[in-house]
Amino acid sequence: MGVGINVEHLNAFYGKTQALFDVNIAVAANHATALIGPSGCGKSTFIRCLNRMHETIPEARVEGAVRIGDLGVYNGTSATQLRRRVGMVFQKPNPFPTMSIYDNVAAGLKLNGFRKRKQLDEIVHKSLHSSALWDEVKDHLHKKSGASLSGGQQQRLCIARALAVQPEVLLMDEPCSALDPISTGKIEELIFQLKEQYTIVIVTHNMQQAARVAEFTGFFLLGKMIEFDKTEKIFTNPSDKRTEDYVTGRFG
Amino acid sequence: MSNQALPRPRFNAPEPEHGPSERGSKVAPKVEPRTAPLLQGKVSEIPDAFFAAAMRLCGFAVVALLGLIVYQLVIGSHLSWHAFGWKFFGQSDWNPVEDQYGALPFIYGTIISSILALIIAVPLSLGVAVFITEMCPVTLRGILSFLTELLAAIPSVVYGLWAIFILVPVLRQYVQPFLATTLGWTTLFSGPPYGIGMLAAGVILAIMIIPIISSITREVLTVVPQHQREGVLALGATRWEMIRLGVLRNARAGIVGAIILGLGRALGETMAVTMVIGNRPEIAKSLFAPGYTMASVLANEFTEATGDLYLSALIEIGLALFLVTIVVNALARLMVWSVTRGQPARSLA
Amino acid sequence: MANANSNPAAAGVTPIGLRRRITDHVMTGLAVLTVILVLLPLIAIFGYLVYKGIGSINLAFLTQTPKPVGEAGGGMANAIVGSMLILAIASLLGVPLGIGAGIFLSEYGRNRYGDIVRFVSDVLNGVPSIVIGIVAYGLVVMRQKHFSALAGGVALAIMMVPTIARTTEQMLLLVPQAIREAAYGLGVSRWRTTLSITLRTATSGVITGVMLAFARVAGETAPLLFTAFGNQFWNLKPNQPTAALSLQIFTYAISPFDEWHRQAWAGALVLIILIVGAVAAVRIAVRHGTLAGA
Ligand SMILES: Nc1ncnc2c1ncn2[C@@H]1O[C@H](COP(=O)(O)OP(=O)(O)O)[C@@H](O)[C@H]1O
Ligand SMILES: [Mg+2]
Numbered sequence: 073m074g075v076g077i078n079v080e081h082l083n084a085f086y087g088k089t090q091a092l093f094d095v096n097i098a099v100a101a102n103h104a105t106a107l108i109g110p111s112g113c114g115k116s117t118f119i120r121c122l123n124r125m126h127e128t129i130p131e132a133r134v135e136g137a138v139r140i141g142d143l144g145v146y147n148g149t150s151a152t153q154l155r156r157r158v159g160m161v162f163q164k165p166n167p168f169p170t171m172s173i174y175d176n177v178a179a180g181l182k183l184n185g186f187r188k189r190k191q192l193d194e195i196v197h198k199s200l201h202s203s204a205l206w207d208e209v210k211d212h213l214h215k216k217s218g219a220s221l222s223g224g225q226q227q228r229l230c231i232a233r234a235l236a237v238q239p240e241v242l243l244m245d246e247p248c249s250a251l252d253p254i255s256t257g258k259i260e261e262l263i264f265q266l267k268e269q270y271t272i273v274i275v276t277h278n279m280q281q282a283a284r285v286a287e288f289t290g291f292f293l294l295g296k297m298i299e300f301d302k303t304e305k306i307f308t309n310p311s312d313k314r315t316e317d318y319v320t321g322r323f324g
Numbered sequence: 325m326s327n328q329a330l331p332r333p334r335f336n337a338p339e340p341e342h343g344p345s346e347r348g349s350k351v352a353p354k355v356e357p358r359t360a361p362l363l364q365g366k367v368s369e370i371p372d373a374f375f376a377a378a379m380r381l382c383g384f385a386v387v388a389l390l391g392l393i394v395y396q397l398v399i400g401s402h403l404s405w406h407a408f409g410w411k412f413f414g415q416s417d418w419n420p421v422e423d424q425y426g427a428l429p430f431i432y433g434t435i436i437s438s439i440l441a442l443i444i445a446v447p448l449s450l451g452v453a454v455f456i457t458e459m460c461p462v463t464l465r466g467i468l469s470f471l472t473e474l475l476a477a478i479p480s481v482v483y484g485l486w487a488i489f490i491l492v493p494v495l496r497q498y499v500q501p502f503l504a505t506t507l508g509w510t511t512l513f514s515g516p517p518y519g520i521g522m523l524a525a526g527v528i529l530a531i532m533i534i535p536i537i538s539s540i541t542r543e544v545l546t547v548v549p550q551h552q553r554e555g556v557l558a559l560g561a562t563r564w565e566m567i568r569l570g571v572l573r574n575a576r577a578g579i580v581g582a583i584i585l586g587l588g589r590a591l592g593e594t595m596a597v598t599m600v601i602g603n604r605p606e607i608a609k610s611l612f613a614p615g616y617t618m619a620s621v622l623a624n625e626f627t628e629a630t631g632d633l634y635l636s637a638l639i640e641i642g643l644a645l646f647l648v649t650i651v652v653n654a655l656a657r658l659m660v661w662s663v664t665r666g667q668p669a670r671s672l673a
Numbered sequence: 674m675a676n677a678n679s680n681p682a683a684a685g686v687t688p689i690g691l692r693r694r695i696t697d698h699v700m701t702g703l704a705v706l707t708v709i710l711v712l713l714p715l716i717a718i719f720g721y722l723v724y725k726g727i728g729s730i731n732l733a734f735l736t737q738t739p740k741p742v743g744e745a746g747g748g749m750a751n752a753i754v755g756s757m758l759i760l761a762i763a764s765l766l767g768v769p770l771g772i773g774a775g776i777f778l779s780e781y782g783r784n785r786y787g788d789i790v791r792f793v794s795d796v797l798n799g800v801p802s803i804v805i806g807i808v809a810y811g812l813v814v815m816r817q818k819h820f821s822a823l824a825g826g827v828a829l830a831i832m833m834v835p836t837i838a839r840t841t842e843q844m845l846l847l848v849p850q851a852i853r854e855a856a857y858g859l860g861v862s863r864w865r866t867t868l869s870i871t872l873r874t875a876t877s878g879v880i881t882g883v884m885l886a887f888a889r890v891a892g893e894t895a896p897l898l899f900t901a902f903g904n905q906f907w908n909l910k911p912n913q914p915t916a917a918l919s920l921q922i923f924t925y926a927i928s929p930f931d932e933w934h935r936q937a938w939a940g941a942l943v944l945i946i947l948i949v950g951a952v953a954a955v956r957i958a959v960r961h962g963t964l965a966g967a
Contacts, residue, residue, distance in 0.1 A: 383782060384790075387793045400811060455704040480894060481919045481941070564696055594894075622806075645804060652799075
C-alpha cells in the first residue's frame, strides 16, 4: 500500500532565485492529492523536490525536510534508491525512443540489473494491464517502439513503466496537459483506480480535473502554499481570499 | 505561513467522505495488486562517482594532450632557440652542412602560398555558398552541398598526386605562358614556366580549402534572419541587392571567420604542397619559381635530420607553425561564433 | 535612378532600372560560374582517379608487396594491411577517449571546466597534422628508439579525439533532458542512464561522428612520415615500422618511375574506396538498426 508524505519547511532554489518558500504539507497515503495554481508558481518545482529530481538541474538546491513513509528523503538516502519507491510521470510523455514497448516497461527493472526473464514478462503484463494499455499493444509488444504510439498511449506507457518498479508513491506533473480529452478521460479513470494502492500527487492546470480525481487539493501562488485542504472545501468554501479568486477564475 | 490555520490532514490522514471506494465501486477494479519491491539491496553511490571521475579524466586528457604537444615542441626546440634566438625567424640561410639555420624562406613560402590560395578560393567559395543558400532551387541544394563537401573528403596525398600529374602540366603548358605574356611585367609571373612552384601550391591549396570556407559561409548565411532579407526586398531591391545588403552585410564577421579558418587550414597543409611547390628554400619574387613551406620542410627533412641542432631547428619550425595556426584558428572561431552565437562552429576535417 | 522603360502598367511598383537588373543577372551568372569552377576539379580528380587507377588494380596489386625498383609488377598488399593496423590502433586509443570526453562535455561539462575542454578541443582540431607527427615522434619513437605502427596510431588517435569529442557532445545534447529524467525517475543511476539511455539513444549520431573522424585520418600522410615510416615488407607487429597506403602513394608519386606512378594511382583509388566504403558500411548498418540498438 501507499505511504504518506510529510513536508516541512521546504525551500527550493534555482541558483540565487528562490522558487519555493517554506512549504509545509502532509499528503495522505492512498489518496490523490492535487496541486493547483497559476503557471510558474512552483508546482513542478515542488513535486520534483519529492523525488529529488530537482537536484538534477545544475545549481538547483533544496532546504527543509521531506519524509516519505519512514524514509527521510534528504538525509542520507541515495536519490536513486528513493526514486525506486517514488514513481514519476511527466508533463510530456517521454518513452525511451529506441526501445520497444516491452523494453520501455521493463526498463526500470532491467537497467537496475533485474534479469529474471519470466518474472519480467509477468510484471510487464501486469503493469500494462494496470495502466489500461494491454489490449491496445499486446500484439506488438516487441515489434513496435514506444515512440510509435499515440500521445495518450505513450502517457499510459509511461505510467506502466513507472508502475513496473513497484513504487509506493506516484508523482504526476500535469500528466494530461499534452493530451486530447478522450485520452485525458482514460488517464483520470486510471488515477481513480490507482489510488487504491498508491499515494498519488498530481499537478494540474485544470481545476475540474483536480475536483474529479483528488480528495485533497493544495493551492500554490508565487512559490508559497497558500491553502491546503479537502478538495471540496477548496472549491466551495476556501479560507483564503487568493484561493477564492483563483478558483472562481478571477485571476490566473 | 498562510496554512497554519488550516485543518491540515495529518500524516496518514483518515479517509475523507468521498474516498476512493465511492467512485471506485462503480467500475470494476482493473489495477493489478502491487507486488513486493523487486529491486532489493542498497544502491551504492560509488559506481556513479567512479564513472563521473572517469569521464572527467577523459575531458582532462584532451587538455593534457594539448599540454603534451606544447611541452614536446618547446623541449624539442630548446637547442635551436638557444643557438639562434629571434634571429632564427629573420635569417634566410638554411644550411645543414654548416649547422646554420634560418626559417625565413619557409615562413615566406607558407605565407605566400596561403595568401595565393585565399585569393583564388575566397571568391569561388563565397560564390558557391551564396548560390547554394540564396539562388539555387531546393532540389539542387542538397546535392551541391554534398559535392562541395566531397572535396573535403579527398586525402591530401591524393590531391598531391593529381596535382603532379594533371594540374602541373596544365599550368606549365597553358596557364603560365598565358600569365607570362599578359601579366609578365608585374614580375610576379616571370621566369621559366616549370609548372612546379609557388603557383601550383597556391592553386592546389585553394581547391583544398574551398569546401571549408564555403560550408562555414553557408552555415553563417543560413542563420541570417529571414526578416533581414524581407526588409530589403520590401524596398524593391533585386535579388542581388537583397543578397548584398540583407545577407552578406549581416554575415560579414562570420564570413571573415570562415576565410580565416580556411587560412588556418592552408598554413598547416603539408602533403599536397610538398609534392608540387618545388622544395627549394629561396625567396623568389616570381610565383613561377619553386619555394618551400614550414610544413614541407618538416615532411622532407625530419627523418633525415642527423644533427641535434638540425632536428631542434625543425622542431622550432613546428612550434612556430603550431602557434600561428592556433592564433589564426582561435580568431576565426571567435568571429564565426559572433554570428552563429553559441551554436558551435562545425569542426571540419 | 534613371528608368528606361516607363511602363504605365508598372506604376505604383518601384521600377527597377536596367542597370540594376543587369547587375542582378551578371551576379547570378557569376555565382553559377563559381559553382562550375569548383565542380570542375572535383570531377577532374575523381575522373582521373578512376581512369588511371582502375587499369592498375589487379590481383597482384592487392596481394603482393612492392617489387624492387626496375622490376615490373608487385603491389601494395602490405601497405593496405599496414594502414588497417595503424587505423585499428588509432581507433582503439582515440574512440574511447573521444567518446569519454564527449560524455564529459555534455553530461558533466556544462560549466567553466567544460568550456575550457571545449575550447582546447577546438584548438587541437586546428593543429596541423605534421605537428602532431612531431609530437608522436617525441612521445613514442624517441622512447622506443625506432619507428612503429604504434607511433603512427598514436598520432592519428590524437587527431581523432577532438572531432569525436565534439560530435559526441553535440549528439548527446540532442537527446532531450526529458529522456534522462525518465530514467532517473525509475531509480536508474546516473552512469547507467548515461550509457544505457542517453548514449544509446544517440548511438547513430555518435557513430557518424566516429566515422567522420576515421575518414579524416584514414588518408593522412604527414603524421605517418616519421612515426609509421613505411616498410617494403609485411609487418603485423605494432612496434615495428609499417607501410601505409598513403605513405606508399606519396613515395611512388614523387618517384621518377612510370610503373610506380601507375601504382600510386591504383593506391589512391583503393584508398578512396576504402574510406568511402567504411563510411557507407557503417551508415547502412546504423540505418538498418544493427547498431542503432532499436
Ligand atoms: N530550470 C530552471 N531554472 C531556473 N528557474 C526555473 C527553472 N525551472 C523553473 N524555474 C522557475 O521557478 C519558478 C517555478 O516554476 P515551476 O515550478 O516550473 O512552475 P509551475 O510548474 O507551477 O508552472 C518559475 O518562476 C520558473 O521561472
Ligand atoms: Mg509545471
